[in-house]
Amino acid sequence: MISKETVLQQMSYNLDSIDIEGVGNKIPGKVRDSYVVGDKRLLVTSDRLSAFDVILSTIPFKGQVLNDMAAYWFDRTAHIIENHIISRPHPNVFLAREAEILPIEVIVRGYLTGSAWRDYHGGKDVSGIKLPEGLRKSEKFAEPLLTPSTKAAHGEHDEPISSEEIVKQGIVSAPLWEEVSQKALELFEFGSKVAAEQGLILVDTKYEFGLLDDGNGGKKLILADEVHTSDSSRYWIKDKYAEAYETGEEPPKLDKEFVRAWLIEQGYLGEGTPPSFEDDFRAEVALKYIEAFETITGQTFEAKPKNIKDDVQAAISGLKLG
Ligand SMILES: Nc1ncnc2c1ncn2[C@@H]1O[C@H](COP(=O)(O)OP(=O)(O)O)[C@@H](O)[C@H]1O
Ligand SMILES: [Mg+2]
Known part of the structure; x- marks a missing residue:
């Protein structure tokens, strides 16, 4: 794996934000x-780190790592559903087909944790689903659960919504929601299987689906x-799941959850001033992300310290768009 030294060298080049010229x-x-x-x-995937819907810091190589993961999974799931990717002109950049994004975050959960656990524990149902009594934290569901939420406007938090409401309010038509549900569950089942081969559990995930013209006057x-x-x-x-579940602790997780756990330890839950991120901690977070990529995909992460801003601008300038 890449060394902490290399990660620290990249720190000053972290991609915070970029204004690319000539692309609107x-x-x-x-x-x-x-x-x-x-x-x-x-x-353009930046190196920004967000948690609790707040941007907290930048993490070296994070943008590339995320794109590497997405590229891996888009490729491996192409037999289940077509995706929006056209090409990847730079490690931090995807060129995609502009789609009409369905305004629903399609969340699938295999285990009772996170916000679903908080809702369940607080006596609420989970996206309109009434779960059986007596479930424990981190318990595996008999079948993966679809727990959609509305896509909130900028700065707002997403709200859980039931499948019934999605259709009733006309947000997505019944047949289309049926297709979305089926694809989401199929993707999750496949993802879980691949993750298991790598010694991991895919606990929960979020998908965004979109519509494109199918060329025959319809949409796909x-x-x-x-x-x-x-x-x-x-x-x-x-490997660590069974024991953690028995003792009622949170099973060890990869990457981003590491940051969330640290923030909670510092008493930060998304309100007020976030704790400051020292470079050494940011490098540790970067190594977590890289390790996650390598564990999930079985591949080695490759990158050298470089000025990403200049690099991205150069890669985009050479693209034929439109
Ligand atoms: N193929 C696509 N067509 C249109 N919009 C897309 C497509 N793929 C992703 N998006 C949108 O691009 C944005 C990606 O940026 P992101 O940082 O994830 O935003 P957010 O803060 O909304 O999560 C999201 O709003 C997502 O819905
Ligand atoms: Mg997003």
Whole structure:
């Protein structure tokens, strides 16, 4: 694996934000910045770290690591559903087909944890699903659960919504929601199987689906955004699960959850001033992300310290768009 020294060398080049010339207006997201050019979208994955919907710091190589993960999973899931990727002109950048994104975060959970546990523990149902009584934290569901939420406007938190409400409110039509549900569960089942081969549990994840013209006057469903990355998913280490579950502790997890756990330890839950991130800790976080990539994919992460901003601009300038 890449050394901590290399990671520290990259620190001053972290991609915070970028304004690319010649590709129109930037649409800033929490982690990625988009540029829409005709029927295409350039998705630039920055090194920004967000948790609790707040941007906290930048982490060396994080953008590339996330894109490496997404690329791996888009490739491996292409037999289940077509996706939005056209090409990857730079490690931090995807060129994608601009889709009409369904305004629902399609979340699938294999285990009772995170916000689902908080809702269940607080006596609430989970996205309209009434779970049996007596479930324990981190318990495996008999079948993976679809727990959608609405895609909140900028700065707001997402709200759980039931499948019934999605259809009733006309957010997504019944047949389309049926197709989305089926694809999401199929993706999750496949992801879980692949993760298990690597000694991991895919605990839960979020998908974004979109619609594209199918060329025959209709629309077709595709998988957009990112897939099974550590920003959109929670992974646990399989070997450590049974013991943690028995003792009622949170099973050890990969990557981002490491940061969340640290923040909670510092008493930060998304409100007020976040704790400051020292370079040494940021390097540790980077190594966690890299380790996660290597564990999930079985591949070796490759990168050298370099000025990402200049590199991205150069790669995009040479692209034929539109
Ligand atoms: N193929 C696509 N077409 C249109 N929008 C997309 C596509 N893929 C991803 N997006 C959108 O691009 C944005 C990615 O940036 P991100 O940092 O994840 O934003 P957010 O803060 O909304 O999570 C999201 O709003 C996502 O819905
Ligand atoms: Mg997002």
